[in-house]
Amino acid sequence: MLGKKRPPRPSSGKSGLTRKPETPKRQADDALLTIERLAHDGRGIAHDAAGKTVFVEKALTGERVEVAVHTTRKRFDEAHVKRRLTDAETRVMPPCPYFERCGGCDLQHMNVAAQRAHKQTVVRELLARQGVALGDIELIAGAPAHYRRRARLGVKLDAGGNVLLGFRAQGSHHLIDIAQCHVLVPELSALLTPLKALLGRLEAPRLVGHLEVIKPDGASVVLVRQLKAHAGDAAAWRAFAKEQGVRVGAFVGREERTLEWYVEPPVLEDPLEFAHSSVRLGFAPGDFLQVNAEANQRMVERVLGWLAPTLAATPAPKVMDLFAGIGNFSVPLALKGAHVQAVEGSPVMVARMADNAERNGVSLAAEQADLSDAARVRALFEGLDEPCCVVLDPPRDGAEAVCRALGERPVKQVAYISCDPATLARDAALLVNAGYRVRYAAVADMFVHTAHVETLLLFEHAG
Numbered sequence: 001m002l003g004k005k006r007p008p009r010p011s012s013g014k015s016g017l018t019r020k021p022e023t024p025k026r027q028a029d030d031a032l033l034t035i036e037r038l039a040h041d042g043r044g045i046a047h048d049a050a051g052k053t054v055f056v057e058k059a060l061t062g063e064r065v066e067v068a069v070h071t072t073r074k075r076f077d078e079a080h081v082k083r084r085l086t087d088a089e090t091r092v093m094p095p096c097p098y099f100e101r102c103g104g105c106d107l108q109h110m111n112v113a114a115q116r117a118h119k120q121t122v123v124r125e126l127l128a129r130q131g132v133a134l135g136d137i138e139l140i141a142g143a144p145a146h147y148r149r150r151a152r153l154g155v156k157l158d159a160g161g162n163v164l165l166g167f168r169a170q171g172s173h174h175l176i177d178i179a180q181c182h183v184l185v186p187e188l189s190a191l192l193t194p195l196k197a198l199l200g201r202l203e204a205p206r207l208v209g210h211l212e213v214i215k216p217d218g219a220s221v222v223l224v225r226q227l228k229a230h231a232g233d234a235a236a237w238r239a240f241a242k243e244q245g246v247r248v249g250a251f252v253g254r255e256e257r258t259l260e261w262y263v264e265p266p267v268l269e270d271p272l273e274f275a276h277s278s279v280r281l282g283f284a285p286g287d288f289l290q291v292n293a294e295a296n297q298r299m300v301e302r303v304l305g306w307l308a309p310t311l312a313a314t315p316a317p318k319v320m321d322l323f324a325g326i327g328n329f330s331v332p333l334a335l336k337g338a339h340v341q342a343v344e345g346s347p348v349m350v351a352r353m354a355d356n357a358e359r360n361g362v363s364l365a366a367e368q369a370d371l372s373d374a375a376r377v378r379a380l381f382e383g384l385d386e387p388c389c390v391v392l393d394p395p396r397d398g399a400e401a402v403c404r405a406l407g408e409r410p411v412k413q414v415a416y417i418s419c420d421p422a423t424l425a426r427d428a429a430l431l432v433n434a435g436y437r438v439r440y441a442a443v444a445d446m447f448v449h450t451a452h453v454e455t456l457l458l459f460e461h462a463g
């Protein structure tokens, strides 16, 4: 979008600078700047003639750029590039034609190796700021494109009544209509055009809030957010399912979100293949599912590898899997012979995990608990047998209550899988200050072409 004005973009919260209330947008303040380094969200960082920090969208380290400031804050400005005078060596032509407008990806202008190096740097810097030094950071990578097996697609009708289907623009509610996607798995990307054609034929397209597309092991699945039942459109979806060989279901109603399958319900399964075993995890719409199957497989293998010496011990060790979801780590750990105690906040997923243990012929103890509740977490750790490993894979908020409890009641090893390096850094400092050290570190490139960073750390307790 060179040379065009952009809407203001919200602060990512990852820049290290606190977000302040926005001052009114000022007139474009064009300037020539040199990008000094990348911020954690992938934007270029430069300083203007007065020394003020400027975050520049889609500009890379070393590039000389003419920018237009679109948002002014007290401590920094936010700008976009009007003209690039030089290109960084890491710059590539974005592989997706929608990249400049679509908010689904933010790093396609960098080569994939540079994206991965950037993510390793983000993790190293954020942990260093909390006093946690990392040695080598391994890279766990899957395919550099067409990896995403689940996505929510916005649906909108424009002023002319044309259907738009796609992702929102960066920092805006504006929907970008797409006919293909570089990160969706091919089966889901290929559905975009037929889906849009079908939406255009519906009698009441405004009753569709959004679509969710999922590619499990078998046929692709389309879930329609149907704000009100509509018999004619349900028939159209049934015909679509038949034509395309996909399964279609709908969450019907504004308040009551009951799922109705328009065709035979699919068997939703996530397969994991290991050297001497394979695992099939059942899941349902609404359950947590790692979006990148290949990177997830490698991530689970890596955690099992890190814990292998402990898992090989006799008698079999006890392993707690916290934030366990549908059993992505718990079931493979149980297959390795560990006594697994799995804890998850969602009762539905706890039940699914118990089913998954049964379907894979292993036993584990699955229980529901809120792991942000310090008293509940402390109670979980009371009476824990030694030696014990803990696997924890929290949401973006991190696992502060768990890490405080692990400080008071140390265990031999903690494998921490994180989707937010900032909360990971906070929690890592809690563990290190309580006598743990980082034995291994890895970055899994789960979300190629986006600034999201998935990190794996193995902590060991000195005592």
Ligand SMILES: C[S@@+](CC[C@H](N)C(=O)[O-])C[C@H]1O[C@@H](n2cnc3c(N)ncnc32)[C@H](O)[C@@H]1O
Binding pocket: 288, 289, 290, 322, 323, 324, 325, 326, 327, 328, 329, 343, 344, 345, 346, 349, 369, 370, 371, 372, 393, 394, 395, 419
């Ligand atoms: C990043 S997912 C990881 C799930 C699983 N380990 C996996 O690899 O698929 C985080 C999980 O934590 C659960 N969760 C979120 N907040 C929680 C809380 N306060 N207490 C317990 N579980 C929580 C979510 O339901 C979700 O299943």
